[in-house]
Amino acid sequence: MLSLRPNAKLDKEACLVLIDQEQFKEKKVALNNTKIKDALRQISQLNSFTAENGQIFPISHNKTLILLVGLGKRSDLSLTSLRIAVRNALLSSYLKKVRDVEIVAHEQTESTLKAIIEGHLIGTYQWAKYKSKDKNDQSIVEKNVYLVASQRKSLEDAITICAGVNLARDLINDNADTVDSKHLEATIRTLIKGKKHISIEVLNEKELKAKGLGLHLAVNRGSLKEPKLIIVKYEGSSKKGDYTAMIGKGITFDTGGLNLKPTGHIETMRCDMSGAAAVIGTLKNVLALNVKRNLIFAVTIAENAIGSGAFKPGDVFKSYNGKTVEIGNTDAEGRLVLADAISYIVRNYKPGRIIDLATLTGACVVALGNDYAGLVVSDDKFSRDIVHSSNETDDRVWRLPSYPELKDSIKSLCADMKNVGFPKGAAGALTAAEFLRQFTEGTAWAHLDIAGTAFVDGSGRWYYGHGATGFGVRLLSHYLTNP
Ligand SMILES: [Zn+2]
Structure with missing residues (x-):
């Protein structure tokens, strides 16, 4: 206290x-x-x-x-x-x-x-x-x-924001079998209970099937847990429209799928829902701070498990927006669930801008280490705003390039695109982002690859001890409260 x-x-x-x-x-x-x-x-x-x-x-x-x-x-x-x-x-x-x-x-x-x-x-x-x-x-x-x-209010707000950061950390640190899609839905429902100007849409397996979110369903096929896309709509402003959508990757455990992760890489994979946790922590803060903006909070939840039902490398699946995707590697599953979530939100909620957060690529960790998240963003103004909030909050980001020719690196011979980039091992953080960009349909978009910054696997770093850092909650909370 x-x-x-x-x-x-x-x-x-x-x-x-x-x-x-x-x-x-x-x-x-x-x-x-x-x-x-x-x-x-x-x-x-x-x-x-x-x-x-x-x-x-x-x-x-x-x-x-x-x-x-x-x-x-x-x-x-x-x-x-x-x-x-x-x-x-x-x-x-x-x-x-x-x-x-x-x-x-x-x-x-x-x-x-x-x-x-x-x-x-x-x-x-x-x-x-x-x-x-x-x-x-x-x-x-x-x-x-x-x-x-x-x-002063700004200091009281800073105290409030830390509570959102620590909620995200609790969700990430707890057992993967505890913090599953049901648990995350219950957490969100508890946060929004009795609040005004708020509505929720939950797509369970049945609705995901009916609406054709084929990539999301593919990722969850090996799991006993139910996949969910949870979307909270918050009308904080009396001005109609102009929604900012935040979408968090929520892989509650990532084995890598049939392209199984090796020992040394799999142990901390309950942290693969850190993007979703950051969105939920931010939701808590937005409600506590009574933010006057129109917002969408979305978490796309699945478990990437193995078993005879699991989706297989080489197979092709159809996304919500109709594009087909060849699975080059089942461990590149985050972009699959995010792709369906992004196009579902773009088409059904028509936000003015999207920010996605995902522990997306090991390549981002190779490029930037554990202190900076990778930022891929559709325009310079949006980039400046995100970087400003980053500088003000110590959730550090570094902008990475994005350009149209990257599209060639995710070509497939048998589908519209492939979920891994070519050549192998080259600029994996960029090709992953490029894959996501294919689903934004021209909406202003910022992507934060938080694979390196979300979790400390060791005794500590900076002022964080072992475990989740809650990366993204302070950045988003600042961005949303400093228009
Ligand atoms: Zn993975």
């Missing part, structure tokens, strides 16, 4: 004082708290604390533990390193058993305060549902954090 308070009081068990080297030299502390100033004066005589980035130094003051948190040189400090510093301080052994913590920062700009909020709410998120509780270990106590900052 995080709340804002206008003045530093030093009335909690602990107080984090965030301070860079220049501020330390000048003994400047937020809101000129004399008690903290006294403590700083004493500590500067010891020469032990130098406010280097990452340094955490404890002092006791009456009954309060003051932790000085060094931020290094002001010129070197980024918002990302600030988030990391806040996270590390809150998770440090000094605060293991502390429940109530005040945070004081000299710098009171909006971006700084938002970064501190995220360092706490995103940084200290832990996925512990299946960990047995050790009664003696209090290290995972949820902290009540009191951030010294004047009350």
Whole structure:
């Protein structure tokens, strides 16, 4: 839990004082708290604390533990390193058993305060549902954090947005067998229950068949779970039309299909619904923030499983818009479910623009690594808007090229197109995007390949621990609230 308070009081068990080297030299502390100033004066005589980035130094003051948190040189400090510093301080052994913590920062700009909020709410998120509780270990106590900052709506909104990020992370981190299409539908229905200006359409297997979403159905053929395309329409604006559609890839588990993924690549594949999770997290935020825009939230859900019923390499399937697709590789299934969802939404909802999010290609990870998502976008203005929201939120994206000649790379000898690009191994992130572009029918479109950024397979990266990052929720929430 995080709340804002206008003045530093030093009335909690602990107080984090965030301070860079220049501020330390000048003994400047937020809101000129004399008690903290006294403590700083004493500590500067010891020469032990130098406010280097990452340094955490404890002092006791009456009954309060003051932790000085060094931020290094002001010129070197980024918002990302600030988030990391806040996270590390809150998770440090000094605060293991502390429940109530005040945070004081000299710098009171909006971006700084938002970064501190995220360092706490995103940084200290832990996925512990299946960990047995050790009664003696209090290290995972949820902290009540009191951030010294004047009350303002933008900061309250930042707190709200983090809840959407962490909802997405919960959905991704939980077992693939738990978070199936039913679970995702139930999650969405709970979010929208009782809300105004909202409607939902759910295409189950029966409706997908009746309407001819043949690519979506093909992907799910080996699974015992039901495929679903869930579409939520939100009329936040009194202006008619001009819908922005967000479409998330929701492969609840991706074995790769008959082109089975090898050991070392399959273990984290419950994260293949991270695009859908980002759309659901954003839906939560849009409802909480009462966003005044017309929006469509769509999640296209299937499980790419193996078995005698599974779809087969070399076979051809027909998409919702009538184009036929040769299956070059069953592990390139994300573009299949997305293609049908994109054309279904384009034809039936006629949005002004589409943003899709998908853990789509390993090739994107090869190209950009784990820190930047790939962005393929239909025009420069749309690109600038997405990149702006990316820069403001630390959901980092990097634009990749898209051009008409790419169409030749997804040619098939026996169908209208193929679901893998040619030549093999060349620009796989671009050819995957090009495949999707074939279904946009000229609608303005931005595609985010989040294969590298959605999940941390390891002990941690930046201010994220192991597991889902919730990538995309902050970016979309910013984009939708800053027209
Ligand atoms: Zn796959």
